[in-house]
Amino acid sequence: MRDAVDDLIWDEAPRQAGAVALLDAPALLDDARTLTDDVRVWCDDWRDAELVPAEYLVEHPTDLAGVDLALARLPKSLGALDEMCAVVQGATDVTFIGGARIKHLNRSMNEVLGRHFTAVSASLGRAKSRVLRAWGPNGLPNEWPKVREHPELGFAVAAHGATFGGTKIDPGSRLLISALAGAGRTPGLEGDDVLDFGCGNGTLTMWLAREGRRVSATDVSWSAVAATAVAAEVNRVDVDVAWGPGLAAQADASVDAIVTNPPFHRGMAKDSEDTLAMFDDARRVLRPGGQLWCVFNSHLPWRRELNDRVGPTRVAAQDPHYTVTVTTAR
Numbered sequence: 001m002r003d004a005v006d007d008l009i010w011d012e013a014p015r016q017a018g019a020v021a022l023l024d025a026p027a028l029l030d031d032a033r034t035l036t037d038d039v040r041v042w043c044d045d046w047r048d049a050e051l052v053p054a055e056y057l058v059e060h061p062t063d064l065a066g067v068d069l070a071l072a073r074l075p076k077s078l079g080a081l082d083e084m085c086a087v088v089q090g091a092t093d094v095t096f097i098g099g100a101r102i103k104h105l106n107r108s109m110n111e112v113l114g115r116h117f118t119a120v121s122a123s124l125g126r127a128k129s130r131v132l133r134a135w136g137p138n139g140l141p142n143e144w145p146k147v148r149e150h151p152e153l154g155f156a157v158a159a160h161g162a163t164f165g166g167t168k169i170d171p172g173s174r175l176l177i178s179a180l181a182g183a184g185r186t187p188g189l190e191g192d193d194v195l196d197f198g199c200g201n202g203t204l205t206m207w208l209a210r211e212g213r214r215v216s217a218t219d220v221s222w223s224a225v226a227a228t229a230v231a232a233e234v235n236r237v238d239v240d241v242a243w244g245p246g247l248a249a250q251a252d253a254s255v256d257a258i259v260t261n262p263p264f265h266r267g268m269a270k271d272s273e274d275t276l277a278m279f280d281d282a283r284r285v286l287r288p289g290g291q292l293w294c295v296f297n298s299h300l301p302w303r304r305e306l307n308d309r310v311g312p313t314r315v316a317a318q319d320p321h322y323t324v325t326v327t328t329a330r
Contacts, residue, residue: 002027004127009071009099012123012131017069019091023061023084024073026051032071040064042087044080044162046220046244062142065090074100074132075162078112079144080223083161085116085134086142099131116140145230153177155206158230160223164200172322173203173261176295179317179324180207180259189213189293191256195285197247197278198262202228208259209237216240216255218247220274245274247281254285259293279309283329292327 006027013031019038022028026048032039041056042064043049049057058064061083070088075081081098088094096117098109102125109132113120118136148167149156159166165173182188192214196205199217205228208215217239219225225243232239242249262275282292292310296302298318303325306313310327317324 005073005099005101005129008123008126008129008131009073009097012099012133013071013097014069014095017067019067019069021064021067021070021088022072023064023070023088024048024075025071028071029053029056035069038067040067044075044222046222049222061087064088067091068094070094070096072096072098074098074105074109076104077162078108079159079166080162081109081112082115083142083144085113086140086144089116089137089139089142091137093135094137096134097131098134099129102128102130105130105132145227147230147234153207155210155235156231157201157203157206158227158234159201160227162221162223163227164221164224165203167201169203170200170261172295172297173200175317175319175322176204176259176261176293176324177207179295179326180293189257189259189291191287191290193255193257195247195250195255195258197258197260198224198275199228199241200224200261202231204259204261205239205241206231206235206237209239210235216242216250218242218244218249220245246277247285250281250285252284253287255290256287257291257293258282258286261295276305276309279305282310282327286329288329290329292329293324294327295322295324297321298323 010031017035020032022041040058041052042061064087068091113134117134120134123131145158145160147158180189194208194213194215196217199205199219205215205217217228225241229241303313306327311330313325313327316326
């Protein structure tokens with residue numbers, strides 16, 4: 001849905017362009033089409049990509065190279081912004097216009113833009129929104145995806161700019177791995193067919209695959225599933241990776257267990273809709289006696305939600321910040 005940020009991005013955009021890239025800005029498609037027939041749209045979030053006719057979507061962000069105008073919703077992650085700037089390089093001159101709510105802007109964004117462009121400026125604020133402008137591309141190479149070895153766990157993880165956690169191991173995922181291995185208050189994970197919902201950088205997927213499980217991984221973020229696929233190749237493990245929301249693509253009674261360090265944000269905003277929908281659909285996907293393993297910030301009420309939506313839930317592990325639960329589907 002179009003908002004004040006989209007309006008300001010468009011009002012600040014030049015009215016001539018040979019090729020236009022839209023990055024996480026699907027609402028600007030009709031406007032961009034008034035400038036040129038060469039409009040290329042990239043959305044990291046599957047739900048945003050679904051709003052765009054297929055003929056305008058690019059398969060990979062590097063397909064944006066060579067445009068002379070890039071219009072973007074500025075991401076929360078500086079890594080995501082860095083990759084945005086890198087993939088639109090290629091033309092002799094590129095103008096980058098990125099917008100966000102003022103409360104989400106910070107000077108580090110200017111620094112990222114300044115690494116990729118010779119000039120950076122900011123617009124005046126309007127409707128609690130502002131855009132950052134950059135031009136004069138310096139042609140820095142694209143460093144994404146990045147890979148990092150974690151010898152203590154025996155595998156590497158990968159990340160694109162917008163991948164949750166980057167190439168680090170999230171502490172919640174570490175606690176969940178410990179519990180899955182049977183180091184917590186309950187026996188560890190049972191079953192061979194496991195789904196990693198909200199796979200992020202593939203930490204849980206890689207651990208499960210190294211343990212000999214048959215693993216499927218899914219995430220609403222392209223940067224997550226692409227990073228997980230890269231990690232699988234680096235670690236020489238065979239996993240199925242799918243870009244999309246929820247469990248709709250999963251067959252009934254198709255897995256023994258679901259593991260998740262679930263997303264509770266969409267872009268800049270808190271959003272639990274996709275995770276709660278997964279909770280609601282978990283019983284359909286799990287085989288009889290199947291389990292849902294979940295890690296979350298301890299102050300969140302997800303144990304109650306899991307009890308109500310999935311089945312009996314108990315705490316498998318806990319530290320001062322995170323709680324791991326295991327739920328047996330009714």
